[in-house]
Amino acid sequence: MAELPTVLDPTLQAVDAALEASGNAEPHRPYLGMSEIGRPCQRALWYGFRWCSVKSFDATTLKRFADGHHGEDVQADRLRMVDGIELLTIDPRTGGQFGFADHGRHFRGHMDGRIKGILQAPATLHVWEHKQTDEKKLKALEKAKQEHGEKAALAQWDEVYSAQAVLYMHYSGMKRHYLTCASSGGRKTVSVRSNAAPDKAKALKAKALRIIQSDVPLTRISEKPDWYQCKWCDHQAICHEGELPEINCRTCVHATPELDGNGRWSCAHFGCDLSTKHQRQGGECPEHRYIPALIHFAEAVDADQAGNWVEYRAGETTFRNGGNYYTSAEIKALGRAGLVPEVLDIKKPSAAPGANQNQSQPPSTSAPWLPAESAATTEETKTAALASVPAPWAVKG
Ligand code: SF4
Numbered sequence: 001m002a003e004l005p006t007v008l009d010p011t012l013q014a015v016d017a018a019l020e021a022s023g024n025a026e027p028h029r030p031y032l033g034m035s036e037i038g039r040p041c042q043r044a045l046w047y048g049f050r051w052c053s054v055k056s057f058d059a060t061t062l063k064r065f066a067d068g069h070h071g072e073d074v075q076a077d078r079l080r081m082v083d084g085i086e087l088l089t090i091d092p093r094t095g096g097q098f099g100f101a102d103h104g105r106h107f108r109g110h111m112d113g114r115i116k117g118i119l120q121a122p123a124t125l126h127v128w129e130h131k132q133t134d135e136k137k138l139k140a141l142e143k144a145k146q147e148h149g150e151k152a153a154l155a156q157w158d159e160v161y162s163a164q165a166v167l168y169m170h171y172s173g174m175k176r177h178y179l180t181c182a183s184s185g186g187r188k189t190v191s192v193r194s195n196a197a198p199d200k201a202k203a204l205k206a207k208a209l210r211i212i213q214s215d216v217p218l219t220r221i222s223e224k225p226d227w228y229q230c231k232w233c234d235h236q237a238i239c240h241e242g243e244l245p246e247i248n249c250r251t252c253v254h255a256t257p258e259l260d261g262n263g264r265w266s267c268a269h270f271g272c273d274l275s276t277k278h279q280r281q282g283g284e285c286p287e288h289r290y291i292p293a294l295i296h297f298a299e300a301v302d303a304d305q306a307g308n309w310v311e312y313r314a315g316e317t318t319f320r321n322g323g324n325y326y327t328s329a330e331i332k333a334l335g336r337a338g339l340v341p342e343v344l345d346i347k348k349p350s351a352a353p354g355a356n357q358n359q360s361q362p363p364s365t366s367a368p369w370l371p372a373e374s375a376a377t378t379e380e381t382k383t384a385a386l387a388s389v390p391a392p393w394a395v396k397g
């Protein structure tokens, strides 16, 4: 039988469009999350920490996220209906979520709650985490519980959630974890308990530090673009297809995440710290130079710190990022296909590479790249003092 045509509802389509517009307005997270560190590809985690790709979600995914947030509140209320259960979802010391941070606060996580009084182990404090998922994944959890036993089920079922659980136990000092997982809408719920795993926590902490401290992309999980994990990856275009990453301070060769502050980033070019707001606005900085390893299709063959340029070779083509040559924005716009001799000859300044091209353009206080105001976030509020000063590229001459 031929498939019946879908009758579209313009009102619901408008709802989805509005959802996508608001749901995708979230800026990049300023830290590496404990909720993601269990992901298998460390290169993808590095790209995420360095804000390389813009993520966008379709309306269906955004509705799933909303169901997850709502489901957590529903499940918390349901657990509190049981006599003897004490469930805290707010840290009484801070009035906010229970949170943990490490590695100069570049690595952070927030657990859903702390629970005591569950009937299987009434005297034991547990980290509580709730997930909302589809029927298929819920069934897989039940199966893992039957086949591997309750305590091993979480690690068998989902390595990302398992890593998160291990870290929350490690940082909270609790030795047990209680995961509830419900199908969409919270109709059916499965639970698993798991034990602390100090060695695994140590390995995850080391993995996070490796990602934070690396100034180049880490090893790929696969060299094949059609590898199943690559097909779903947000960074597939820059990792396998030669697209250039976003331009912000985190993709700039001059930026470093420092381990001695509160998520502190410094800029070696301007010799200052960077607020989260200014890092996001780094695309407006004329001194941005790509981390050379992010231009995968070319090899960095020369550089000059005083002139703030890096020279690349890609086959027969030679081009520079900086000096009087190409800005990062121009290189990104030209892309791999545009960085060819025919195009470069047109754009190239009259002097050849190496001839009087060492002078970086000094920023001016009346610069047209003065950053536009952006919406404040909690993180920016915390670093308000730093964020309220002008961007470094707008004041240093
Ligand atoms: S495309 Fe594949 S190798 Fe590249 S970052 Fe993503 S998962 Fe890792």
Ligand code: SF4
Pocket: 248, 249, 252, 253, 254, 255, 266, 267, 268, 269, 270, 274, 279, 282, 283, 285, 286, 287, 288, 289, 392, 393
């Ligand atoms: S302020 Fe400019 S030079 Fe410094 S890290 Fe940001 S983009 Fe790079």
